[in-house]
Amino acid sequence: MRISIGELARRTGVKVPTIRYYEGVGLLPTPARTEGRQRRFDADEVARLNFIRHSRELGFEVADIRELLTLSEQPERSCSEVDAIARRHVENIDRRIGRLVALRAELQRALDRCVRGTVEECRVIEVLGYGDDRV
Amino acid sequence: MRISIGELARRTGVKVPTIRYYEGVGLLPTPARTEGRQRRFDADEVARLNFIRHSRELGFEVADIRELLTLSEQPERSCSEVDAIARRHVENIDRRIGRLVALRAELQRALDRCVRGTVEECRVIEVLGYGDDRV
DNA sequence: CCTACAATCTCTAGCCACTAGAGCTTCAAG
DNA sequence: CTTGAAGCTCTAGTGGCTAGAGATTGTAGG
Numbered sequence: 147m148r149i150s151i152g153e154l155a156r157r158t159g160v161k162v163p164t165i166r167y168y169e170g171v172g173l174l175p176t177p178a179r180t181e182g183r184q185r186r187f188d189a190d191e192v193a194r195l196n197f198i199r200h201s202r203e204l205g206f207e208v209a210d211i212r213e214l215l216t217l218s219e220q221p222e223r224s225c226s227e228v229d230a231i232a233r234r235h236v237e238n239i240d241r242r243i244g245r246l247v248a249l250r251a252e253l254q255r256a257l258d259r260c261v262r263g264t265v266e267e268c269r270v271i272e273v274l275g276y277g278d279d280r281v
Numbered sequence: 282m283r284i285s286i287g288e289l290a291r292r293t294g295v296k297v298p299t300i301r302y303y304e305g306v307g308l309l310p311t312p313a314r315t316e317g318r319q320r321r322f323d324a325d326e327v328a329r330l331n332f333i334r335h336s337r338e339l340g341f342e343v344a345d346i347r348e349l350l351t352l353s354e355q356p357e358r359s360c361s362e363v364d365a366i367a368r369r370h371v372e373n374i375d376r377r378i379g380r381l382v383a384l385r386a387e388l389q390r391a392l393d394r395c396v397r398g399t400v401e402e403c404r405v406i407e408v409l410g411y412g413d414d415r416v
Numbered sequence: 417c418c419t420a421c422a423a424t425c426t427c428t429a430g431c432c433a434c435t436a437g438a439g440c441t442t443c444a445a446g
Numbered sequence: 447c448t449t450g451a452a453g454c455t456c457t458a459g460t461g462g463c464t465a466g467a468g469a470t471t472g473t474a475g476g
Contacts, residue, residue, distance in 0.1 A: 221401035
C-alpha cells in the first residue's frame with residue numbers, strides 16, 4: 147500500500163500536521179520511510195487513525211485513546227476495561243451537559259429580565275456583578 | 282482599603298496567580314504598589330474581580346469579558362450590545378450542549394449493545410473503529 | 417530594633433490538542 | 447532534467463490558567 151501522509155490525511159479526514167502530532171505523542175507507531183525520509187503508511191495505519199479520529203470526535207482524551215488502542219489490540223481480553231473507560235466518559239459528558247444547562251438557564255434568566263434600557267439598569271451586567279454564592 | 286493580593290484572593294475566590302494573570306491580560310488595571318512593590322487593591326477591584334469571576338463561571342471568554350467590562354463602565358449607553366454578547370454566548374452554549382448530547386447518545390448506544398464479552402466482540406471498540414460518516 | 421517566617425515578587429515553563437510558519441528537501445509528472 | 451506540489455524538521459503560538467524557582471517584603475512577637 148505505502149501511501150503518503152497527504153493521502154492518509156485525505157482518506158481519514160485528519161490533517162497532515164495532526165497525523166505527525168499523533169505520531170509524536172505515541173498514538174501512531176513510527177511509520178516506514180522512503181529513502182528520502184518521507185513517511186509511508188499502510189492499511190493498518192488507516193484503520194488506526196480512523197479509530198483515533200472517531201474517538202476524538204466522541205470527546206475521548208489522548209490518554210484514553212492510548213489505552214483504548216492498547217486494549218483493542220488484545221482481542222481475547224474481557225472488554226470490561228473498555229466499558230469502564232467509556233462509562234467514565236459518559237459520566238464526564240453528563241457533568242458537562244449539566245453544567246452548561248445551568249449556565250444557559252442563568253444567562254437566559256438575565257436576558258429575559260432585561261428591559262432593553264441602558265447599561266446602568268441592565269440585568270445581564272447586574273447578574274455578572276453579583277455572583278450567586280458570594281456577596 | 283489597600284488590601285493585599287492574598288486578601289483579594291480570599292474575598293473573591295480567585296487564586297493569587299490568576300489575579301496576576303488577569304492583570305497581565307488587561308482585565309484588571311495596573312494596581313497601586315507599596316514601596317516594596319507589592320500590589321494593593323481597593324473596593325473597585327474587588328467588585329471588578331467578582332464580575333470577572335462570575336463571567337468566567339458562566340463560560341464567557343476573556344475577550345468577551347473585556348468587552349463587557351468596557352460596556353459596564355458606560356452606564357448611559359444602551360445595553361443592546363451587552364445583550365448581543367450574552368445571546369451569542371447562549372447560542373454557543375446551545376451548540377455545545379447539542380453536540381455533547383449527540384456524543385453521549387452514540388456512546389450510550391454502543392455501551393447498551395455491549396454484551397460484556399471479549400474485546401474482540403466489543404461494540405464500543407467497533408463503534409470507535411468505524412466512524413459514522415466515513416468507511 | 418531585631419528576627420523569623422509567611423506572603424509576595426518576577427520569571428520561566430508546563431498543561432492540552434493542536435495549528436501556523438520558516439526554510440529546507442524529496443517525489444513524480446512531463 | 448526541470449518544475450512545483452508535497453513532504454520534512456523545528457520552533458512558537460493558542461487559551462486560561464497552574465507550578466515552581468529563587469529573591470524580596472511585610473508584619474508580628476520578643
